[in-house]
Amino acid sequence: xxxxxxxxxxxxxxxxxxxxxxxxxxxxxxxxxxxxxxxxxxxxxxxxxxxxxxxxxxxxxxxxxxxxxxxxxxxxxxxxxxxxxxxxxxxxxxxxxxxxxxxxxxxxxxxxxxxxxxxxxxxxxxxxxxxxxxxxxxxxxxxxxxxxxxxxxxxxxxxxxxxxxxxxxxxxxxxxxxxxxxxxxxxxxxxxxxxxxxxxxxxxxxxxxxxxxxxxxxxxxxxxxxxxxxxxxxxxxxxxxxxxxxxxxxxxxxxxxxxxxxxxxxxxxxxxxxxxxxxxxxxxxxxxxxxxxxxxxxxxxxxxxxxxxxxxxxxxxxxxxxxxxxxxxxxxxxxxxxxxxxxxxxxxxxxxxxxxxxxxxxxxxxxxxxxxxxxxxxxxxxxxxxxxxxxxxxxxxxxxxxxxxxxxxxxxxxxxxxxxxxxxxxxxxxxxxxxxxxxxxxxxxxxxxxxxxx
Numbered sequence: 120x121x122x123x124x125x126x127x128x129x130x131x132x133x134x135x136x137x138x139x140x141x142x143x144x145x146x147x148x149x150x151x152x153x154x155x156x157x158x159x160x161x162x163x164x165x166x167x168x169x170x171x172x173x174x175x176x177x178x179x180x181x182x183x184x185x186x187x188x189x190x191x192x193x194x195x196x197x198x199x200x201x202x203x204x205x206x207x208x209x210x211x212x213x214x215x216x217x218x219x220x221x222x223x224x225x226x227x228x229x230x231x232x233x234x235x236x237x238x239x240x241x242x243x244x245x246x247x248x249x250x251x252x253x254x255x256x257x258x259x260x261x262x263x264x265x266x267x268x269x270x271x272x273x274x275x276x277x278x279x280x281x282x283x284x285x286x287x288x289x290x291x292x293x294x295x296x297x298x299x300x301x302x303x304x305x306x307x308x309x310x311x312x313x314x315x316x317x318x319x320x321x322x323x324x325x326x327x328x329x330x331x332x333x334x335x336x337x338x339x340x341x342x343x344x345x346x347x348x349x350x351x352x353x354x355x356x357x358x359x360x361x362x363x364x365x366x367x368x369x370x371x372x373x374x375x376x377x378x379x380x381x382x383x384x385x386x387x388x389x390x391x392x393x394x395x396x397x398x399x400x401x402x403x404x405x406x407x408x409x410x411x412x413x414x415x416x417x418x419x420x421x422x423x424x425x426x427x428x429x430x431x432x433x434x435x436x437x438x439x440x441x442x443x444x445x446x447x448x449x450x451x452x453x454x455x456x457x458x459x460x461x462x463x464x465x466x467x468x469x470x471x472x473x474x475x476x477x478x479x480x481x482x483x484x485x486x487x488x489x490x491x492x493x494x495x496x497x498x499x500x501x502x503x504x505x506x507x508x509x510x511x512x513x514x515x516x517x518x519x520x521x522x523x524x525x526x527x528x529x530x531x532x533x534x535x536x537x538x539x540x541x542x543x544x545x546x547x548x549x550x551x552x553x554x555x556x557x558x559x560x561x562x563x564x565x566x567x568x569x570x571x572x573x
Contacts (some may be wrong), residue, residue, distance in 0.1 A: 196508025206261015210494025265493030300399030405462030444526025
């Protein structure tokens, strides 16, 4: 019997060896790709940490600001909304320009401007100079979130975008666990300006790391990016039906959150009876749970559907809003548990919502759309904070009045978002985007990074 392999058998063996070799190479590429994706997420989350602490710390510092600057709830609302209104206007301008620019360069320039604004906040001596500094900070900070989401959308394919969005939202959790309580601690003992000075100092090395680690993403720079007039880009962004539906969802969620949140800390101190020293525990508790819940909700959204998960989490946030705005004088532990649960449910609904929204726009429009979305988000946020300031008033004993009314408004806006979310449709091109293409986007420019970063 002849044991020699015939030509056909030799060909099959060679083909099998090629397939096994290619499989091994794919496994190696996949492992390297996941490492680069983690580096990108960590970098974006670090920048997100700085921007979120800068924005959030102003709210728990409300009692100190009201006392030291001699202002009331309406003026505090303007301090909060000035940042968001500036971010909204800047995002509107950026929506016509960012898709003409390479993502990394745009992100780094905007981050640098944000850090200058944060420094000016720390140097502001009066109420009016603080408002001016918040306007400057918001003009840059309001665009950063949209740019980070654009990078997420370019790098991660649809099937992993929910998880990536959840990981990015962990920057919010870390800001709540570490940044805001520590900033509140410093602001209470050393002056409200100190947290902003520290954030500006921390942001400089993070900016340098971002310059080394972020990929160069140019895939969105097609022929239309250089030929379309900026005004036409804005018009097109705000007239696409799917975009309009996404913007409506964002408006409902932002209004629901920030008609309440700027006044939670003063409410806990003056109405519930918590001390200023107990406030950090609220953000620590909410942040610790969110640190685990945001990535988990992202994975559940990828597995079971983003809309389904959103429609489960959003009603929970509405219920917790009603509970948090009707606490009265209760033990501090109960107040901490209720407000922390509200923070967790609010962040969870945003994970699912932003994953849906990112998938509703074509890749070559994603940067402009998400900058416009950031603009809409900040305008709605500022409007919510301003409306809350008009409704909430201060009694002679400094207790806040009408807080349950803003809680009811928030719950109604959240319920409306359930219908709006169902009207968003992922675009067809997302289904055609292969994992290989997304991997290439993540890898682009990363091979030039220093070796220790790999």
